[in-house]
Amino acid sequence: MNATRSITMRAASYRQFGPPEVVRIVDIPKPSPRPDEVLIRVHASTLSAADRRSRRRSVPRGLQAFAALALGVFGPRTPVLGMDAAGVVEAVGAEVTAFVPGDEVVAMLGARFGGHAEYVTVPQDGAITAKPRNMGFEEAVTLVFGGLTAHGFLARAAIRTGDTVLINGASGAVGTAAVQLAKNLGAYVTAVCSGANRDLVTSLGADRVIDYATEDFAAGTRTYDVIMDCVGNAPFERVETCLNPGGALLLVITDLKGLLRAPGRSRNSGKLVTAGNLRLRYTGEDLAFLVGLAESGRYRAVIDRSYALSDIVRAHRFVDSGRKRGNVIVRVAGSAPGQSLTKRSSATTEPGTGAKAP
Template sequence: MNAVQAGSIHAPRGAGDAGSHAGVTMRAATYRRFGGPEVVRVEEVPKPSPRRDEVLIRVHASTLSAADRRARSRTVPAGMQVLSALALGAFRPRRRILGMDIAGVVEATGPGVSKFRVGDEVVAMLGAKFGGHADYVTVRQDGPITAKPRGMNFAEAVTLVFGGLPAQAFLARAAVEPGRTVLINGASGAVGTAAVQLAKHRGAHVAAVCSGGKSGLLTSLGADRVIDYTAEDFTAGGQTYDVIMDCVGNAPFSRVASSLNPGGALLLVIADLKGMLQAPGNSRRSGKLVTAGDLKLNYTAEDLAALVRLAEDGRYQAVIDRTYPLAEIVQAHRYVDTGVKRGNVIVQVATESPNRGTF
């Protein structure tokens, strides 16, 4: 998974800021230094208040993603250390509250807000501004925020955001159409499970690469073929594809070029600095599209609404591995650190009814 930018989102602000309620606090999972799960703790921090064109959202659920893990530990792809220091902080975290997405309820609106009302149930992408692992967060009304899918609870709804938005954006770059062959490397994660569903929705023949124990999940999501990477190298059998999406970071162009059909596309959701810098040249020389993670992606409300419509039509399933209350955020980080999660790990911030239709 890649950390994505959404420049119009604002995370909770610090004490003394004009945008916070003086003396009013909320719970938040914070970290003040980089490291393992134990650096995260739940504490009271100032509660934000909405500024002009912002809404204040009572967070019900967020995901704890591989991107949160990378931000917490400063474990990034090769060559990205300097860029990550600029984005995350050189010596201590710039953003003390992780969580790149939220599902919740609008509690208050700032002056000038016309798109949302108090009581609206919404989902939103916070991106690299973070802030979702807290009771409240403020979001610009013109940012990537839209109504929560009808028929999904908050935990299910938030799975559309971090996984669905990048999967949708990358597949759009390759113009996936009916009959095309698409391979998803790392198909069992948040982005991968979304990509399998979205590629199948577009009419593609989908091959999913994951460990063998996850084959049932991927088949249920629409994969036509599941490749167990512990037993088979998908590049070694001579099979070729129109599109390869790499959600792991171990399928650079040099490895998969011969597995791409003429005019095919390699979508590098995860890439090191070398892979990102070489992508344009590899595209020109090969005639195959090579596109790497774009840190300037700006998702829109309509991008998110498109996923909501699919969910409401029954064409997008929530994939939830485990759910942890905010009080158990350290245990949640420890589980994500194992690298074995299927789909999404949910941080339940506010109490709601149990999850439905999950895996």
Template sequence: MKAAVYRRFGQPEVVTIAEITTPTPGPHDVLIKVVASTVSAADHRARSREVPKGLGLLASVGLGFFRPRHRVLGMDAAGVVEAVGEKVTRFSPGDEVIAMLGGSFGGHAEYARVSQDGAIALKPAGMAFGEAVALVFGGITARAYLNRTDIGPGTRVLVNGASGAVGTAAVQLAAVLGAQVTAVCAVRNAELVTSLGATRVIDYASEDFTAGSDDYDVIVDCVGNASFDRVQHLIAPGGALLAVITDLDGILRAKSRSRRSGKLVSANGVQYRAEDLEYLVALAESGRLRPVIDRRFDLAEIVAAHRFVDAGHKRGAAVLHVAAEGSL
């Protein structure tokens, strides 16, 4: 099969298009013929080895110490089930699905393999593959973090980095639950996040939200610059800091900070679940969750896609079209 592969860490140019062996599904596996994936911040970190402070050694365990452990990047996929293992009961060839592949990667290829017990679900009915895949990475991550605290009508939620893949999903998911959402992003993205459900926008270039006096029940940090020490005075008693991105210190001290402050500090990794994908699908089908796509690239443009994501100004998702819509 054709795939975007990298055999060493480095700049976008280390990724090339090559022919590699198509995965063979095991007894419990689903083989997806991929139509679309995304190039995410996680792909950038895996390829470049640029990770938050102190996480280099831990990242090497999953990514590889001297060369990439997984040659094909891409944490998500949308496509059509090509084949299933003999013990698969939930899916059949021809099913249109979305999947979160997680740390195994593999979405930037013509075929991807995932366990039927993993994060895989039927894609939203009537939605194109390119749109559907844009829901996956940001949506399942935001859902997992928001599930760690109670959010309901009137909950005051601040999303730092509200215009990225996780941020745009977090704004929408919190708004669906009835929260009053404050979005921190560039002023050029104010109209976007407002359309997604934010009731207030803070331009990070002209105002440091951590120096403010307003308080919030939940702060979602999708950037990695809102440590507990910087924002604890903004978190209401019993509130929460959901650190989607943080450094080693933030991870190691999360439990002790929670215990001492009485405020939840959540910085541990995400368990990707099919039920969370199914929740996103239901919202999308009802029109309460929409994909946010900045740019689209064909597989042959993989280097350009990585360069675009590396720049750090992506709004929502950068979609990678592996096959043409309607070609399967």
């Protein structure tokens, strides 16, 4: 039994697209690092809206064919979800010089997935860096998916001190990161979320909060230098008049029409319209930047709930509910059947017509 345990690992795996119940805990082969790879024993990962969309193969309008090619036509191409990981280096390949066994690290796995398992491999020149010294694994992993996504999009806008930035979907994993990062850049931040999340986004630095249930931010007279849409309900034609001349619309979530029209919108309007995350390149340097902010007290972890790996179906059900705010954590190392969730804060519905903020 010990020999079997040494070459296999527990993982949350799914073999067909569908509801939370398609995910099951199984034993699969434990990976071995290639010469340039680091093997991480995973302590924590997040379960994001991106994991939910991948599990259901549910994507914005027009992107179904692309999703099938990326995720799998007849079944999941990658059976273990989890786009990020925080853990301890277990072993390194022969060519690895940047890390040694015992290092505590965080890593972005991206479309490779794999974080919802006891072990995962990452190239040493990938998006991996030492975790914040002032954070545990559960807190540290919140920097990765939400933090890197927000950082990548905001970097396209070249925000300067005093710029006005609106974050639509400010209470999700990407939104809570974007509020903090925009404030660190010196922006005046307006957060769009539910009224129940007003205190949360204000505590993260938002200067002004719009409750989407009582006010349509796009119908007012205020204008902004940057609008970041983390929900998918703020296309250019809806918010064009809300953007200042030379402003930027950052579409974290959009449909095929939004993706295809973005370059032309930019050329014809004089305003930057950038869509989708295919052009995002996650790097260790970007992740180290976020770690530096966390260690200096300028970036805070936002955790809604924490689930043991054995409770992965319950975790998926909660993310499916649309009430997630900030991050949902999957505890991997040391989790055992029957461990209950830890609830960090209340949850609320994200803005939009059926769309959830990542």
